Amino acid sequence: MRSIIDVPYLKDGRWKFLLSVARSTAGTWHADEIELIRQLSERIYMGVERSRAEAALRASEDRKAFLLSLSDSLRPLRDPLEVQRVAVAALGLHLKVNRALYFEVQADGDTVRTGPAYLDGVAALPPLQRMSDFGEVTAQYRRNESSVAHDVLADPLLGPAVTDRYAAIDVRAGIGVPLLKEGRVVSVIGVHQAKPRTWTATDVSLIEAVAERTWEAVERARAEAALRESEALMQALIENLPGGAVFVVDQDLRYLIAEGEAITVAGLKSSDFLGKSIREALQEDLVSEYEPFFRKALAGEHFEHEHKSHEHVYLTRGVPLRTAGGEVYAVLAASFDITARKRAEGESREADKRKDEFLAMLAHELRNPLAAIGNATQLMKYLTHDDATVQRPREVIERQLQQLTRLVDDLLDMSRLTWSKINLQQETLSLATMLQRAVEASRPLIDARGHQLTITLPPLSTQVVGDSTRLVQVFGNLLNNAAKYTDTGGHIALHTAVGAEEAIIRVRDNGCGLSASLLPHVFELFTQAGRSLDRSQGGLGVGLALVRSLVKMHGGEVEAHSAGLGQGSEFVVRLPLACSGDALEHTSAKNVTDATTTIAPRLKVLVVEDNADAAEMLVLILRHKGDDVRLARDGPTALEAARDFQPQVVLCDLGLPGLSGFEVAARLREQPECRGTLLVALSGYGRDEDRRQSQSAGFDHHLTKPVDPEVLAALIDQRRLA
Structure with a gap:
């Protein structure tokens, strides 16, 4: 080249490009030549710009068309994995890459699970990887920055360890776009090329747009899946609530859900509830009944409520529904038809x-x-x-x-x-005195079987709080059992130890013992040590069940020990000691002067009894004592006899023909001559309510048949000496 002319093209004061023209011969460039070249440069620039604009327009239209097509493809999908698969396949084909894939970061923030992938000439990635293995790339993700590598081997940010890992999975170029939630990376969409590639800004923005649409579609699919699962769960709940119903109310107490057979039974429909407040949907009495419970659940508490509607009884249980942050946003209530159970x-x-x-x-x-x-x-x-x-x-x-x-x-x-109908007559007792009474009650059986009884009693000052009669019954039962289940001439021991807060009473024998299979059940109702055909020891199998129940009522414990059959048994009762400030109340029976040693007046006694044999024997006993005795067989006869005889003592059966014993007592109390008469009820019924009823009718005492003659004699002698 012998001569050259350079014509720069400037636009808006900026140098856009330079047009250079050369000739092989030397010469001077004329003005018209220079102007021609200048005009040519302007036309060239305008053509290039027009081509660029057309290319950009085509690229933009292609991008829009691709994204629109992708959105159309993702919209009907309901499976999150299918959404991911379709998105990466479309992206891989559009960019003509070797690999496009979706990653999900696990809860630990480091483990990455490989999702669906588009593959073209490269292998699939391992199912699990670690983000921390990719150095600066991971740091970019955590800063919410896309990672772009045109050639991983030439990228100064990547060290040898990272490039080696990329080489192992056939990656020379790639782009990764992260998704962060609450500052934590949760997923990544990436594209890989097996050879170096210069990525354009359009490529990066396209992948970011795809990532955004994919994440939205995945979240929507997951939400829809969760909703379907929730609806299926709700439907299963409703189907398994025969006769029941399920309700969900929001913070304004408006019904969001109302489904179930109970609604139909009440003559209503779900539409009568949905979108309405409980005040709009329910009658006033039901509003006042249920509103406090719903508000309780909105405050974060559970509730349970029984409601009777027509001939049905419903049990409603309610729980608060909370957001991921723990805030209550609604109440779920399920009503169960418990009519059959009730x-x-x-x-x-x-x-x-x-x-x-x-x-x-x-x-x-x-x-x-x-x-x-x-x-x-x-x-x-x-x-x-x-x-x-x-x-x-x-x-x-x-x-x-x-x-x-x-x-x-x-x-x-x-x-x-x-039926929890035993009422304890609690008082402070001397433990030693109470145990002596139990021994006295059991002594006849122990002596009859020739047993040797060893007793260790606590000091008289050792006190417990309880019902004397029931505690004597407890230890009497244990001693009687020891006597019954020990062969003649055996050894029985009653030992007491006193601790800081409790007394420990042990009843031990060298009798038949308890088998290992029976020991755990010995205190159960109707359990007996043996069920042999002859049933030589008798009993109903309720004694030890009674012992356990009565001991528990006194705040104590009872346990059984045995080394096995033929090895004897030991029953241990633990009773709490009375507080040191309690006064000792003596519960021994009042002393009654023996009528045989004191000259006492003869009494008029009226016996009212419809059972001929029982009446005859009782009359003979009383007459043997020297009293003047009359007999009446029914209520009206008793009232007539009382007016004529004016008895000082009336022994009256309760189950009489004509008038009951209660009515007889009430009418006798109305007669002036019988207001001071000793009235004693005789009955086969000995429940606490029977005794209370006797007292209300006017009886002074209630004795259960068969009456202990000594107890009856003591009562009559008290009246005799009064």
Whole structure:
């Protein structure tokens, strides 16, 4: 080249490009040549700009068309994984890359799970990777920056360790776009090229746009999936609530959900609730009933409420629904139709009540003949005390009578305990005195079987709080059991130890013992040590169940120990000691002067009893004592006899023909001549409510048949000496 001309093109004061023209010969460039070249440069620039604009327009239209097509493809998809698969496949094809894929970062913030991928000539990535293995790339993601690498081997930000990892997965160029939620990377969309590639800004912006649309579609699909699961769960809940209903109310107490058979049963529809407040949807009485419970749940508490509607009973349970941040936004309430259960419970209670009444009636009917037998043996004792041929049979009858009476008492006591109808007469007791009474009660059986009894009692000052009668019953039962289940001539020990806060009473024997299989069940109702055909030891299997219940009522514990069959048994009772400030109340019976040693007046006694045998024996015993005795067989006759006879003592059965014993007592109290009369109720019923009813009717005492002759004599002697 011998001559050259350079013509720059300037636009808006900026140099856009330079047009250079050269000739092979030397020469001077004329003005017209220079102007021609200048015009040519301007036209060239305008053509280039027009081409660039057209290319940009085409690229923009292609980008818009691609993104529109992608959105159309993603919109109907409901599976989050399918959304990811379609998005990366479209992106990979559009950019003509070797790999496009979706990553999800796990909860630990470092583990990355590989999702669906588009692959073209490269292998799939491992299912799990670590973000921390990719150095500066990870740092860019955490700054919410896209990572762009045109050639990983030439990128100064990537060290050898990172480039080696990229090489292992066939990556020479790539772009990664992160998604952050609450400052934490949760997912990444990336594209990989197996050879170096110069990425344009358009490429980066396109991937970012795809990432944004994909994330939105994934979240929408997940929300829809969660909603479907929630609806399926709700439908399953409704289907498994026969006769029930499910409700959701928001913070304004407006119904968001109301579904279930209970709504139909009430003659309503779901539409009668949805979008309405409880004040708009419910009657006023139901609003006042349920609003406090809904507000309680909105305050973060659970609730449970029973409601009776027409012939149905519903149990409603409510719980607060919370956002991810823990704020309550609604209340979920499920109503269950518990009508059948309530009916069954009522029938069960009624059956138990009938059983209880039957046991009481049975005891009453048993006690009438027992009373007659008891009175007869007592009379035999008076009339034949020096006849050795009669004494032995009489003693047998007395022992068997005591056993029968104890069986009836145990059965009734267990029934009362089942219904929580035993009321303890609490007082501060001397533990030693109470244990002595239990020993005295059990002594006849222990002596009859020839056992040796060893007793260690606490100091008289050791006190417990309880019902003297019931505690004597507890230790009497344990001693009787030891006597029954120990062969003749055995050893029984009653030992007491006193600790800082409790007394420990042990009843030990060397009898038949307890098997390992029986030991855990020994305090259960109707459990016995043996069920042999002969049932030589008798009993109903309620004694130890009674012991456990009564001890628990006194705040104590009882346990059984045995090394096995033939190794004896030990029962340990722990009772809390009375507080040191409690005063000791003596519960021993009042001393009664023996009528045989004191000249006492003869009493007028009226016996009112419809059972002929029991009445005859009782009259004979009282007459043997020297009293003037009259007999009435029914209520009206008793009232007439009382007016004529003016008795000082009336012994009255409660189950009388004509008028009940309660009515007889009430009418006797109305007669001036009987207001000071000692009225004693005789009954086969001995429940606490029976005693209260007797007292209300005007009786001074309530004795349960068969009446202990000594107790009856003591009551009459008290009146005699008054």
